[in-house]
Amino acid sequence: MPTFDVTIAGELNLDLILYGLPEQLEPERELLADRMMLTLGSSSAIVAHNLAALGSRVGFQSRIGDDPLGRIALERLHQGGVDVARVRQVSGATTTGLTVILHHEAWRNILTYAGTIFELNWDDLDLDYLADSRHFHLSSYYLQRALRPRVLELFERLKSKGLTISLDTNDDPDDRWGGGLEEVLRYVDVFLPNEREACKAAGTEELEDAIRKLAKLVPLVVVKLGRKGAMAQRGGERFVSPPQKVDVVDAVGAGDSFDAGFLHQYLRGADLTTCLAYGNLAGALSTTRPGGTEAFRDVAHREKFLREH
Ligand SMILES: Nc1ncnc2c1ncn2[C@@H]1O[C@H](COP(=O)(O)OP(=O)(O)OP(=O)(O)O)[C@@H](O)[C@H]1O
Numbered sequence: 464m465p466t467f468d469v470t471i472a473g474e475l476n477l478d479l480i481l482y483g484l485p486e487q488l489e490p491e492r493e494l495l496a497d498r499m500m501l502t503l504g505s506s507s508a509i510v511a512h513n514l515a516a517l518g519s520r521v522g523f524q525s526r527i528g529d530d531p532l533g534r535i536a537l538e539r540l541h542q543g544g545v546d547v548a549r550v551r552q553v554s555g556a557t558t559t560g561l562t563v564i565l566h567h568e569a570w571r572n573i574l575t576y577a578g579t580i581f582e583l584n585w586d587d588l589d590l591d592y593l594a595d596s597r598h599f600h601l602s603s604y605y606l607q608r609a610l611r612p613r614v615l616e617l618f619e620r621l622k623s624k625g626l627t628i629s630l631d632t633n634d635d636p637d638d639r640w641g642g643g644l645e646e647v648l649r650y651v652d653v654f655l656p657n658e659r660e661a662c663k664a665a666g667t668e669e670l671e672d673a674i675r676k677l678a679k680l681v682p683l684v685v686v687k688l689g690r691k692g693a694m695a696q697r698g699g700e701r702f703v704s705p706p707q708k709v710d711v712v713d714a715v716g717a718g719d720s721f722d723a724g725f726l727h728q729y730l731r732g733a734d735l736t737t738c739l740a741y742g743n744l745a746g747a748l749s750t751t752r753p754g755g756t757e758a759f760r761d762v763a764h765r766e767k768f769l770r771e772h
Pocket residue numbers: 633656657658686687688689690691692693706707708709711714715716717718719720721742743744745746747750
């Protein structure tokens with residue numbers, strides 16, 4: 464029996480979220496926010512944290528700087544029940560990354576200093592540790608700049624050890640959507656894009672076209688539809704799942720929380736309808752508190768929400 468249900472290699476950093484800023488961000492003015500939250504950020508870390516909160520056994524590898532923000536992020540993940548023994552803290556000029564989110568009513572600015580995110584590389588990984596699991600998940604494909612050229616090799620190795628693999632590319636900051644994604648997808652069992660990312664990854668503007676193309680490469684394509692819920696395509700079969708009704712604080716990390724909810728059930732062998740519903744439940748739970756992990760960290764809140772929805 465492997466030590467972990469899921470291993471993840473990826474970014475670990477904090478999100479600094481500012482709420483209540485003026486809608487117009489005028490240059491050179493002192494602009495006031497009315498609330499702020501410094502919280503665990505980064506897709507990989509949010510998926511790991513929330514999978515552990517739901518009860519999966521999670522091992523995590525990353526590279527962070529030897530700096531205060533890196534230490535806070537690491538401590539959060541550790542407190543969340545994730546095994547962080549293989550996270551490397553490297554001192555040097557590059558510090559741990561940081562994302563600043565300026566939250567407006569209808570939209571957000573997302574500003575990222577990548578820092579050590581761009582530096583995580585093959586030599587930081589312990590393949591035996593990652594393989595000691597039933598499943599491997601990779602997030603933020605286009606932020607893993609140093610690792611990306613060897614992701615194909617990583618997936619090949621882990622597949623040969625019998626793990627299943629899931630991928631959530633998230634956005635490509637360069638908006639090019641190359642980088643060998645199509646080859647990598649051939650090793651993926653579960654692909655977890657949102658609507659826009661599905662279209663970009665398939666190189667088409669039509670979601671249905673995109674799904675048709677992607678479903679030829681990946682056995683299970685799961686598309687997150689934001690406030691419209693989610694859908695999945697398994698070969699010729701289509702599954703749709705309605706969203707939960709919630710009072711949304713922010714949608715930061717909702718997609719990553721969806722991934723955690725979906726994968727938690729997938730790894731228990733649940734049917735696809737249950738996996739999708741649980742993904743939506745986890746995504747919705749995430750929106751009830753700032754950032755991607757606050758709603759999962761508060762045990763009483765989390766359990767009440769999961770009981771009542
Ligand atoms: N307003 C909402 N009401 C209910 N559920 C929501 C809402 N927004 C998001 N969700 C849930 O969260 C899931 C993921 O949201 P979304 O489609 O925004 O993912 P994403 O774009 O990958 O997000 P992220 O920014 O975290 O990467 C949705 O599929 C849904 O289950």
